[in-house]
Amino acid sequence: MTSSAPVFVASARGRDALASPIRRLTPYAxxxxxxxxxxxxxxxxxxxIATPRVVIDAYRNYDDKVLAYGPSEGLPAYRQALAAYYNSLGAAEGGPALTAKDILITVGGSEALSFAIGATCDIGDEVLVAEPYYPNYKGYSHILGVHTRAITTHAEDGFRLHPEQVAAAIGPRTRLVLISSPGNPTGAVMSAEDLRAIAQICHSRGVFLLADEVYRDFVYDGSATTAPSLLAQPGFAENALIVDSVSKRYSACGARIGCLVTRNADVYAAALKFAQTRLSAPVVDQLAAMAALQTPAEELRSAIADYKRRRDVLCAGLNQIPGVxxxxxxxAFYLVVELPVADADAFCIYLLKDFSYQGETVMLAPADGFYATPGLGLNQVRAAYVLEVPKLERAVQILSLALASYPGEKSC
Ligand SMILES: Cc1ncc(COP(=O)(O)O)c(C=O)c1O
Incomplete structure (x- = not known):
């Protein structure tokens, strides 16, 4: 009698999960x-950019004897402080003010995304999202057994998501439309009209709208109307949700604190059960995140001005390279760049594996991983302008030389 040895392999769900296009090339780097x-x-x-002093001080000043669990929904004082912040952004205009009970503290905006998708969609349901999109939208949906369906947006059109596209794409299994504005990876900012029109379409079709606003403050030309003002409208109170985070606003990615904002008590109760399953968000980080709300406005303004300068330097430099x-x-602080190569993925590997200029090179994220539709984004990369201006200038110079020497296939 032959007995076959047991085989221990990962689940199909695990094997089919996406590798992050942002980190995929890290072994080459x-x-x-x-x-x-x-x-x-x-x-x-x-x-x-330096994390605000008030945040670092909050970590240094923690001296309770026991570092205990916090409440699953987050520290009450922090939730209250956040409610006041969203009310100051328009959440209370023309409607009841937001209160702590509308806010659930999460482990980064990432956990808020997974809670929001899990609390609104069942297995087999569908999330609609504009491509190119932040890949973890698909990552989390995949873990939860939810399909993502992409609506294609185009560089020539400023990656605008048109309300009519949303109306046409909503299908029988669509439960959620996920918008990212200012967007990652495109940097596109949705107009007040489009935001309202999309919210209206979602509402009339019985679909939730999730606004991922982790880049809310990073708007360089004029100001954007953001989702908190939607929550003030009685009609949207039931279907609009917001995901937020301290990561980008306060340059505090390692704090791992975000939140889910919703007036929908049913969705909140579902998300709270998910939160109870993971017990508590980190307590000291919540204290630091609460302190972050005291960051002097001037410090935030100066960070935004810095990013704007970086954006302008990077775009001007890139556009001077032939074919780029x-x-x-x-x-936000990203842009999608079209390169004169047939396979941007291969070019990004070339940069790390085969090319260097005076001992330096550049790492970019191939953009095909930001699209769901096969064949899109093949000649595109995402660039993030999170380096100082001289380093960005140097990166542009290196990129230009690498493109000139690249032996791979060029695009026409
Ligand atoms: C669009 C978008 N949403 C959400 C997140 C999640 O951020 P975090 O979990 O650090 O709050 C990110 C991170 O880069 C992002 O780009």
Whole structure:
């Protein structure tokens, strides 16, 4: 009698999960660094701007004897302080003010995304999202057994998501429309009219609207109307949700604090059960995040002005390279760049594996991983302008030389 040995393999869900297009090429970068090459990281949205002093001080000043669990929904004082912040952004205009009970503190905006998708969609349901999109939208949906359906937006059109596209794409299994404005990876900022029109369409079709606003403050030309003002409208109170985070606003990605904002008591109760399953968000980080609300407005303004300068330098430099096209984005700190190569993925590997200039190279994120539709984004990369201006200038110079020497297939 033959007995076959047991086989231990990961689940199909695990095997089918997406590798992050932002981090996928890290082994090549690590190998380049091991060879002594300096890698300029334009691939990842890790801001280099100093975290506000009030945040760092809050960590230093923690001295309770026991570092205990916090409430699953977050520290009451922090939730109250956040309610006041959203009310100051318009959430209370023409309607009841938001209160702590509308706010659930999460482990980064990431957990808020997964809670929001899980609390609104069942297995087999569908999330609609504009492509190119933040890949973790698909990552979390995949873990939860939810399909993502992409609506394609185009560089020539400033990556605008048209309300009519949303209306046409909503199908029988659509439960949620997920918008990211200012957007990652495009930097596109949705107009007040489009935001309202999309919210209206979602409402009339019985679909939730989730606004991912982790880049809310990063708007460079004029100001944007943001989702808190939607929550003030009686009609949208039931179907509009917001995901937020301290990561980008306060240059505090390692704090791992975000939140889910919703007036929908049913959705909140569902998300709270998910939160109870993971017990508590980190307590000291919540205290630091609460302190972050005291960041002097001037400090935030100066960070935004810095990003704007970086954006302008990077776009101007990129557009001077023959064959490169970079539309100036209105917000966030990313842009999608079209390169004169047939396979941007291969070019990004070339940059890390085969190319260096005076001991330096550049890491970019191939953009095909930001699209769901096969064949899109093949000649595009996402660049993040989270480095100081001289480093961005150097990165542009390196990129220009690498493109000139690239032996791979060029695009026409
Ligand atoms: C669009 C978008 N949403 C959500 C997140 C999640 O951020 P965090 O979990 O650090 O709050 C990110 C991070 O880069 C992002 O780009």
């Amino acid at each position: 690590d190998a380049a660094k091991a060879r002594g090459i300096l890698v300029h990281h334009l691939n990842i949205g890790q801001p280099d 096209r970079a539309q100036v984005p209105a917000g």
